[in-house]
Amino acid sequence: MTTSAASQLSFDELGTPLRDTTFVVFDLETTGGSAAEDAITEIGAVKVRGGRVLGTFATLVDPERGIPPQVVALTGITQLMVTGAPRLTAVLPAFLEFAAGSVLVAHNSGFDVGFLKAACERHGYRWPRPTVLCTVKLARRVLSRDEAPSCRLSALAELFRVDTAPNHRALTDARATVEVLHHLLERVGPVGVHSLEELLAYLPEVTPEQRRKRELAAHLPSAPGVYLFRGPNEEVLYVGTASDLRKRVRQYFTASEGRRRLREMVALAVRVDGVVCAHALEAEVRELRLLTAHKPAYNRRSRNQGGWWWLALTDEPFPRLSLVRVPRAGAIGPFRSRRLAEAAQQALLDAVPLRACSQRIPARNPRGTPCALHELDRCRAPCAGRQSAADYAPAVDALRSLVDGADTAPLRVAADRLAELSGTQRFEDAAAHRDRLAGLVRSLDRGQRLAGLAALPELVAARPDGSGGWEFAVVRHGRLASAGVARRGVPPMPVVDALVASAETVLPGPGPLHGAPPEEASVILRWLDRPGTRLVRCDRPWTSPAHAAGSWRAWVERAEAGRDQYRITGH
Structure with missing residues (x-):
């Protein structure tokens, strides 16, 4: 088998020789096959370069849930083994640091990388978007069907007679994958693949059209910034950021870019523009502004920064919480979706005795009829004249004090309600109430911190x-x-x-x-x-109120970890 000159990278594009490339070969064990619903129970990884092992990473992980019997039978990891093990909140940043700057390698990488991406999103870490190499895909490219009818790790380990037999434990399987990787890399040298870029371009996902468009990146500098793919009518197709513009854009023309919609975007592109930035923050901000200005068809994130929701008190004798798109002074937010805003609204109504109805009530002589909320003791029926504007005002003041960070008394009220539900064994209601309250605390905390910054x-x-x-x-x-x-x-x-x-x-x-x-x-x-x-x-002190929602962060962490008994102390 030979590789044509048309598909070879130029000398300038050869990039990192495989012998100088650092690979982190890793494997995960989990409670099941869904990254959205299941959890990681073990991480094992081996860092290698030039055939030498540079380090290993191995730990059990407390999944904070039960391990199904069939998974226990497959992996041998029992509930007792993970009890007392570190949780993913502690393990994830350590693994990301261990793998930083390396090429991630996994057998069937979509599964393992999917779990890592979901974990980053769940725990507030930005996915670093490393180059990923899948040994299954590489094996299918290198080996014939006759030689390797199956590309399972155990089958490849047997084919290459590796020293480490995989056994569904993370570190052992990672070590077996390292040996399989080295045998596969030996097969690509004779066909002219000697660098990481050539290896990625050699994989089957790259179309000839992608390879032909490599010259679109030739003029870009090796500097941080923002890049814009443009279509035949000068329209912006896609906007992204990079610490190295030239290197990042080149990756779109190799197998490191496996997303189908972006391969389609590359096929449409006729030019790539670059905007050099001083550092990563400027690049990220410019990306947001360009996304708002151009709304590129192939960007899914941040295409409409105006699509935020807020909660604000209405201007009437008996104010109520209203969902608005344009914030005004004292508004609560911002919320990315209407659903999140409505959940926070319900949490506030649990904490502060504001009316939930939408009718406009005059200050004098209201003639309405009490609704079911009055019967449930959730409203004092100002609509029927049973509560005056003066009696209603303390609830409004309490909400404003909460939003301003002057008093967290409403959160204590909501927490007491949570303890009451738990005490009467209404656990489903308690869980829903807890989630709403935790979401409210996070929203208030974020809004107050953003407001403090924006005031400077x-x-x-x-x-x-x-x-x-x-x-x-x-x-x-x-x-x-x-x-x-x-x-x-x-x-x-x-x-x-x-x-x-x-x-x-x-x-x-x-x-x-x-x-x-x-x-x-x-x-x-x-x-x-x-x-x-x-x-x-x-130019003036950057301060945060002493009684802001941030003082409840520890409570949220305890509640979400299942260690809180729905009672508050120290607030």
């Missing part, structure tokens, strides 16, 4: 760039106004002064976020929260 006229922050220099961001009212870097050896403060002098003018707008797009403010807040970030200057 100007903030300058810095992060180490990892090479002895600094990355800077000038933030005004929750928006990135300027970004830059001071490389190692460059005095940083003159750079800061220049960035502030040239920064975009940002005028505050209406609402809790002063006009800042919620997603952009969230990206900036995450960057500021990362360990190592330093405040260079802030």
